[in-house]
Amino acid sequence: MMAKLFRAVIMGPPGSGKGTISERIAQSFGLKHLSSGDFLRENIAANTEAGVLAKTYIERGLMVPDHVMTRLLLPRLEEMTRHSWLMDGFPCTLTQAKALNSTCDLDLVISLNIPYETLKDRLSDRWIHPASGRVYNMGFNPPRVQGRDDLSGEPLIQHDNDQPEALVARLRHYKDVAKPVIDLYKSKGILHTFSGTETDKIWPYINSLLSTKIPSRPETDTQHIPLP
Numbered sequence: 343m344m345a346k347l348f349r350a351v352i353m354g355p356p357g358s359g360k361g362t363i364s365e366r367i368a369q370s371f372g373l374k375h376l377s378s379g380d381f382l383r384e385n386i387a388a389n390t391e392a393g394v395l396a397k398t399y400i401e402r403g404l405m406v407p408d409h410v411m412t413r414l415l416l417p418r419l420e421e422m423t424r425h426s427w428l429m430d431g432f433p434c435t436l437t438q439a440k441a442l443n444s445t446c447d448l449d450l451v452i453s454l455n456i457p458y459e460t461l462k463d464r465l466s467d468r469w470i471h472p473a474s475g476r477v478y479n480m481g482f483n484p485p486r487v488q489g490r491d492d493l494s495g496e497p498l499i500q501h502d503n504d505q506p507e508a509l510v511a512r513l514r515h516y517k518d519v520a521k522p523v524i525d526l527y528k529s530k531g532i533l534h535t536f537s538g539t540e541t542d543k544i545w546p547y548i549n550s551l552l553s554t555k556i557p558s559r560p561e562t563d564t565q566h567i568p569l570p
């Protein structure tokens with residue numbers, strides 16, 4: 343018999359470690375890691391209608407409108423009927439959360455609560471390989487060769503968006519739009535908040551929470567990432 347599917351969302355301000363923690367969860371528990379940013383980049387690369395539209399917002403450092411996000415993501419989630427997944431970066435707004443709600447029942451929401459100073463330090467030190475979206479941090483997970491992507495050897499870049507002036511505005515915006523989403527999930531009793539300044543210290547708490555919620559092998563799909 344197929345184990346019960348598990349659906350989770352991870353929320354947090356830019357730089358809070360959603361991507362880093364999602365990768366660890368995917369590896370440890372076999373959930374598929376879905377990222378709104380990756381979906382958008384794939385659509386931009388493929389020149390889809392939604393991708394072309396999304397690009398005009400992302401280039402200006404703006405959030406993509408709700409109707410574009412939901413049109414893009416909900417059909418993808420609906421296709422994933424056989425998989426357990428963890429969604430990173432969506433929903434960001436109450437409208438997105440309500441749309442997601444009408445598509446599926448979430449089992450768990452992880453919210454990361456990281457001090458502003460920590461976010462600022464991390465993001466000003468963040469380097470990205472634009473073609474793949476691979477993320478490095480010069481202190482935490484530096485590339486093997488300075489300024490170069492580990493796999494392709496191509497140059498890494500920094501986002502203007504990650505610089506302190508832009509970051510203050512992004513964080514303020516995140517707080518405003520995320521609050522009603524967090525309240526919604528709190529009222530549903532599925533919200534778990536983790537606070538701290540280091541991913542390595544937060545991770546064991548998330549790991550032990552998930553160990554109580556997810557059976558050791560959530561998928562019958564044998565092609566899936568093996569458990570460690």
Ligand SMILES: Nc1nc2c(ncn2[C@H]2C[C@H](O)[C@@H](COP(=O)(O)OP(=O)(O)OP(=O)(O)O)O2)c(=O)[nH]1
Pocket residue numbers: 354355356357358359360361362363379464465467468469477478479481482539540541542
């Ligand atoms: N120094 C330090 N850096 C960390 C730690 N955890 C993650 N990082 C680094 C990796 C990245 O360069 C940067 C942001 O991490 P992520 O890309 O995982 O964050 P997130 O997905 O929330 O950011 P995003 O929404 O894509 O802006 O911080 C940590 O505990 N200490």
Ligand SMILES: Nc1ncnc2c1ncn2[C@@H]1O[C@H](COP(=O)(O)OP(=O)(O)O)[C@@H](O)[C@H]1O
Pocket residue numbers: 356357378379380382399400403404405406407411431432433434435438503
């Ligand atoms: N749920 C979302 N709603 C609206 N826009 C989004 C959403 N997720 C991602 N985006 C857009 O895509 C961009 C890239 O997303 P992401 O890779 O998560 O990185 P970051 O948040 O660090 O910019 C965001 O800056 C934003 O413009």
